[in-house]
Amino acid sequence: AQKVTQAQTEISVVEKEDVTLDCVYETRDTTYYLFWYKQPPSGELVFLIRRNSFDEQNEISGRYSWNFQKSTSSFNFTITASQVVDSAVYFCALSPPLGSGNTGKLIFGQGTTLQVKP
Amino acid sequence: DTEVTQTPKHLVMGMTNKKSLKCEQHMGHRAMYWYKQKAKKPPELMFVYSYEKLSINESVPSRFSPECPNSSLLNLHLHALQPEDSALYLCASSQGTISLGAYEQYFGPGTRLTVT
Numbered sequence: 001a002q003k004v005t006q007a008q009t010e011i012s013v014v015e016k017e018d019v020t021l022d023c024v025y026e027t028r029d030t031t032y033y034l035f036w037y038k039q040p041p042s043g044e045l046v047f048l049i050r051r052n053s054f055d056e057q058n059e060i061s062g063r064y065s066w067n068f069q070k071s072t073s074s075f076n077f078t079i080t081a082s083q084v085v086d087s088a089v090y091f092c093a094l095s096p097p098l099g100s101g102n103t104g105k106l107i108f109g110q111g112t113t114l115q116v117k118p
Numbered sequence: 119d120t121e122v123t124q125t126p127k128h129l130v131m132g133m134t135n136k137k138s139l140k141c142e143q144h145m146g147h148r149a150m151y152w153y154k155q156k157a158k159k160p161p162e163l164m165f166v167y168s169y170e171k172l173s174i175n176e177s178v179p180s181r182f183s184p185e186c187p188n189s190s191l192l193n194l195h196l197h198a199l200q201p202e203d204s205a206l207y208l209c210a211s212s213q214g215t216i217s218l219g220a221y222e223q224y225f226g227p228g229t230r231l232t233v234t
Contacts, residue, residue, distance in 0.1 A: 035222060037225075042227065043206055043208075043227055043228045043230070044208075044225055044226065044227040044228060045161070045208065045210075045225040046225075047222045047224060047225075050221075050222045052220070091161075095220070104149055104151065104166050104168070104173075104174075104212060104223070105163050105166070105174070105176075106163070106223065108161060110159070110160060111158075111159075111160055
């Protein structure tokens with residue numbers, strides 16, 4: 001079975017603090033894709049990053065960074081020096097393997113609501 | 119341009135009404151999706167179209183009827199809905215190949231539907 005767990009339901013930080021959002025996934029497949037999406041109060045899901053299962057390099061994009069560790073089945077997301085505009089719901093998602101009748105279905109975690117206070 | 123547009127932004131309809139939600143993308147994507155999202159929950163997949171053909175229906179009730187007139191447009195026809203169908207309906211698109219799941223999906227802003 002495939003599953004994504006975001007254990008942190010809500011996180012509240014003060015502006016300029018660093019914050020890490022946890023994501024743990026379960027899959028028996030060796031090939032898969034992981035994603036992070038941001039959903040601000042406006043409702044639109046914004047794509048942040050895609051990572052395939054063969055690429056364990058950490059990634060940094062501005063204040064955002066991602067740590068992918070296959071050994072612990074985790075794909076954590078860190079925001080450095082958080083800002084009020086980072087307030088949103090963040091979803092981690094898993095995509096089943098290629099060529100397996102893959103329908104493009106994303107398996108979402110339950111989401112983490114991040115509130116950044118001024 | 120990574121934009122998916124959806125109309126209308128808000129819709130209120132009675133249980134006997136017929137209405138349609140519209141989605142459009144101009145990224146040349148060949149896969150399009152409809153999701154339903156309830157408050158404080160992740161999106162739930164409803165339908166997937168790949169190369170304008172319905173490739174997956176996640177056991178959605180027949181009161182929801184999707185349509186893909188061409189590669190850029192996706193409609194969702196609504197008829198005889200129930201109050202529990204009130205939700206945010208999101209459209210998404212992605213590059214369409216055999217390996218749909220390999221590509222990120224780009225989402226529209228959604229239509230907030232209220233069924234009275």
